[in-house]
Amino acid sequence: MTPAPNDSEGLTALLARAGFVAADEEAEELLARAAGDAELLDGLVRRRLTGEPLAWITGSVSFCGLEVRVDPGVYVPRWQSELLAHRAVERLPAGGTAIDLCTGAGAVALTFSTYRPGARVVASDVDERAVACARANGVEVYRGDLLAPLPRTLEGRVDVVAGVVPYVPTPELPLLQRDTFTFESTLAYDGGRDGTDVLRRVLADSPRFLRPGGALLLELGGEEADALRDDLARLGYVDVTVLVDEDGDLRGIEATLGRAR
Numbered sequence: 001m002t003p004a005p006n007d008s009e010g011l012t013a014l015l016a017r018a019g020f021v022a023a024d025e026e027a028e029e030l031l032a033r034a035a036g037d038a039e040l041l042d043g044l045v046r047r048r049l050t051g052e053p054l055a056w057i058t059g060s061v062s063f064c065g066l067e068v069r070v071d072p073g074v075y076v077p078r079w080q081s082e083l084l085a086h087r088a089v090e091r092l093p094a095g096g097t098a099i100d101l102c103t104g105a106g107a108v109a110l111t112f113s114t115y116r117p118g119a120r121v122v123a124s125d126v127d128e129r130a131v132a133c134a135r136a137n138g139v140e141v142y143r144g145d146l147l148a149p150l151p152r153t154l155e156g157r158v159d160v161v162a163g164v165v166p167y168v169p170t171p172e173l174p175l176l177q178r179d180t181f182t183f184e185s186t187l188a189y190d191g192g193r194d195g196t197d198v199l200r201r202v203l204a205d206s207p208r209f210l211r212p213g214g215a216l217l218l219e220l221g222g223e224e225a226d227a228l229r230d231d232l233a234r235l236g237y238v239d240v241t242v243l244v245d246e247d248g249d250l251r252g253i254e255a256t257l258g259r260a261r
């Protein structure tokens with residue numbers, strides 16, 4: 001039975017027994033969302049106990065210090081992408097232009113527009129629910145495949161293209177966390193046989209939009225950075241670096257479009 005809306009300890013204990021690692025934080029979020037309504041709290045807790053993502057239940061998640069609305073069915077922005085988002089902001093000059101590919105709820109786009117308020121920021125996603133959610137978050141978002149739906153007037157003028165695109169190798173999809181695999185769409189994760197299908201298409205298409213000297217930042221994993229090196233060189237990218245967090249974990253790649261192409 002769900003504890004009363006004032007029983008934070010009871011709810012923490014219930015969630016901990018169910019195996020939720022951050023049970024105390026989750027309890028606080030659920031209690032705040034229920035705002036004292038016992039029946040509502042019961043419904044929220046029951047949903048969480050099925051493994052449904054917490055952000056879908058509370059309606060938002062924190063990303064780069066921002067509260068981002070996340071609707072049910074939309075990929076939940078991960079803290080693991082924050083390093084890439086912060087680095088992408090550093091590459092965006094004041095008054096510049098940025099693209100967030102595969103924007104989902106719009107977390108990376110929002111990070112751009114919050115920390116570079118004078119910038120033009122556009123985004124795309126192929127999923128209808130993601131587009132609606134990003135739009136509700138105030139993002140200028142276009143529905144379609146990668147760069148295809150974006151305004152042609154931006155071609156050759158973009159300072160930064162960033163993306164947390166699908167990059168999980170198809171054979172590894174069943175290894176994703178149970179909750180992820182059960183609730184989230186494989187569309188958000190499936191990067192093809194070796195995980196680089198979407199990444200390679202982004203590498204090939206971005207030079208049309210990037211200005212010479214503009215930056216491309218992409219989240220990836222495993223051996224994917226090495227797998228992309230030949231493509232990056234052939235397509236005219238220079239200064240390719242891998243982004244690694246303070247624990248030594250790979251978080252993405254950063255490359256610059258060469259000036260002489």
Ligand SMILES: C[S@@+](CC[C@H](N)C(=O)[O-])C[C@H]1O[C@@H](n2cnc3c(N)ncnc32)[C@H](O)[C@@H]1O
Pocket residue numbers: 075076077078081101102103104105106107108124125126127130144145146163164165166187188189
């Ligand atoms: C891993 S999620 C990342 C979402 C967001 N960037 C974030 O970090 O919260 C990948 C997103 O890519 C979208 N997507 C998948 N294939 C796409 C494609 N070909 N063109 C545009 N969006 C795509 C999915 O709908 C999903 O929202």
